[in-house]
Amino acid sequence: DTQMTQSPSSLSASVGDKVTITCRASQNSGNYLNWYQQKPGKAPNLLIYAASNLENGVPSRFSGSGFGTDFTLTISSLQPEDFATYYCQQTFSVPLTFGGGTRVEIK
Amino acid sequence: EVQLVESGGGLVKPGGSLRLSCAASGFTFSNSLMTWARRPPGKGLEWVGRIKSKTDGGTTDYATAVKGRFTISRDDSKSTLFLQMTSLRTEDTAVYYCTRGGAWGQGTLVTVSS
Numbered sequence: 327d328t329q330m331t332q333s334p335s336s337l338s339a340s341v342g343d344k345v346t347i348t349c350r351a352s353q354n355s356g357n358y359l360n361w362y363q364q365k366p367g368k369a370p371n372l373l374i375y376a377a378s379n380l381e382n383g384v385p386s387r388f389s390g391s392g393f394g395t396d397f398t399l400t401i402s403s404l405q406p407e408d409f410a411t412y413y414c415q416q417t418f419s420v421p422l423t424f425g426g427g428t429r430v431e432i433k
Numbered sequence: 434e435v436q437l438v439e440s441g442g443g444l445v446k447p448g449g450s451l452r453l454s455c456a457a458s459g460f461t462f463s464n465s466l467m468t469w470a471r472r473p474p475g476k477g478l479e480w481v482g483r484i485k486s487k488t489d490g491g492t493t494d495y496a497t498a499v500k501g502r503f504t505i506s507r508d509d510s511k512s513t514l515f516l517q518m519t520s521l522r523t524e525d526t527a528v529y530y531c532t533r534g535g536a537w538g539q540g541t542l543v544t545v546s547s
Contacts, residue, residue: 327497360535362478370470370478372535381535413478420494422468427477 328353328416332425338433345401347428349414354394358418361390361399364427365410373412374399404430435459435536439529442541449521453541455514455531462512464488465534469505469516471527472540481505481516481529499525521545 329352339345349359361374372381374390377397387402401408409432414425441453455467466489469481482495484505493505504517514531521543528540 364472364478369530369537369539371537375535411477415478415480421496422480422483424478424480 327421328355328419328423330414330416330423330425332412332414332428334428335426336429336431338431339404340433341404341406343404343433345404345408345430347399347412347414349392349397349399349425351395351397351416353419355416355418357393358416359390359392359397360415360417361388362413362415363408363410364413370413401430435533437531437533437536437538439531439538439541442529442543444544444546445521446547447521447523447545449545450517450519451521451543453516453518453529453531453543455516455538457512457514457531457533460533462507463509467505467507467514468532469514469529470532470537471529471543473524473527479527484514518543 331350333348357377359377362370363373364370373384373388377392378390389400391398409430412428436458438456445451464486466485468483471479471481480496482505484493502520506515523545526545528542530540531538
């Protein structure tokens with residue numbers, strides 16, 4: 327199985343801050359990498375697919391980059407509605423696997 | 434608009450079985466790859482498994498933790514996805530989600546406890 331390691335596991339930030347979350351795959355995953363946002367009691371919301379493509383309706387302050395084993399999600403200017411948990415997921419090889427999540431909290 | 438509505442969750446004893454359903458609408462279900470995922474309480478998301486469309490072979494794939502115990506199936510005539518869970522363990526306690534691409538249902542809670 328491909329292990330997905332996210333860092334940090336949690337972070338505290340202020341509105342307006344730039345936030346970067348990293349995801350490392352234990353095996354080459356090409357650009358088969360999704361990023362999700364999940365808020366308490368809600369279903370996950372797809373933000374980025376194929377490593378760097380913004381899902382329809384997702385604000386442009388979210389961006390993704392990377393290829394192979396190292397990936398990054400960046401929020402350019404954190405907004406109040408962005409406080410949530412973020413997950414990466416590789417879709418290159420079965421079984422598909424998620425990272426452990428990064429909880430973004432208010433400083 | 435894509436809609437996915439899960440049902441069938443509840444309380445079950447260890448070793449028991451449960452069948453979840455997912456009613457789909459707003460897209461051509463028969464042509465779609467469908468997936469189940471879950472989130473255990475206090476933990477992160479886990480991929481459970483998937484089923485391809487019949488035109489792509491209708492094959493299934495499963496996470497290591499559920500292989501041999503869970504079975505995914507589909508009824509294209511009713512646009513419904515199923516997850517048959519057997520030999521349930523306490524660690525299977527989670528909210529179970531049906532997904533299609535970036536669309537997710539709201540989930541159904543399965544609690545495995547004596």
